[in-house]
Amino acid sequence: MSEMSADLKVLLVDDHPFVREGIRSFLSDQPGFDVVGEACSAEEALELAAKQKPDLVLLDINMPGVNGIEIVGSLRKLLPSSKILILTVHNSREYVLHVARSGAHGYLLKEAPPEELLQAIKAINKVLDIPRADRSAVRDRARQIAQDAWAADAVRKAVDAVNSAVVAAVVAGSVAATAAS
Numbered sequence: 001m002s003e004m005s006a007d008l009k010v011l012l013v014d015d016h017p018f019v020r021e022g023i024r025s026f027l028s029d030q031p032g033f034d035v036v037g038e039a040c041s042a043e044e045a046l047e048l049a050a051k052q053k054p055d056l057v058l059l060d061i062n063m064p065g066v067n068g069i070e071i072v073g074s075l076r077k078l079l080p081s082s083k084i085l086i087l088t089v090h091n092s093r094e095y096v097l098h099v100a101r102s103g104a105h106g107y108l109l110k111e112a113p114p115e116e117l118l119q120a121i122k123a124i125n126k127v128l129d130i131p132r133a134d135r136s137a138v139r140d141r142a143r144q145i146a147q148d149a150w151a152a153d154a155v156r157k158a159v160d161a162v163n164s165a166v167v168a169a170v171v172a173g174s175v176a177a178t179a180a181s
Contacts, residue, residue, distance in 0.1 A: 042066035
């Protein structure tokens with residue numbers, strides 16, 4: 001990455017070899033990345049992290065045995081300066097909140113285009129350049145933005161449901177009026 005002087009050492013953690021291969025291949029084509037290891041389980045991830053000391057861990061949530069969220073704390077203790085980006089198929093508020101509470105630095109859906117992975121990595125590095133005292137304010141604001149987005153989505157769905165009910169009532173009223181005449 002152009003913003004960094006040395007290659008960013010990356011550890012890939014996902015139980016699907018196809019996913020790991022795809023991410024490794026993509027990152028290998030990008031300047032500034034060095035994939036230093038691949039793990040298919042939480043246990044293997046902790047072992048490789050201790051050995052390789054990656055700058056970034058790309059971590060899946062759903063894995064056999066211990067899931068990705070459960071090892072974030074262990075990774076943070078083992079590698080306090082490393083960044084952890086969760087990659088997942090889960091797009092629910094509960095998962096986002098669990099990830100935020102776990103101490104991970106970011107959350108990216110696996111369905112996102114590869115370029116978003118690069119953007120997420122850059123964003124994580126920029127946030128970590130903010131002085132530690134200011135990070136909690138940034139985290140709190142990001143949490144509030146996420147909650148507002150979920151609330152706005154819920155309101156849109158409720159309005160859609162009300163609109164559908166109104167349309168159904170109007171149609172039913174028209175049918176009833178036509179039948180009565």
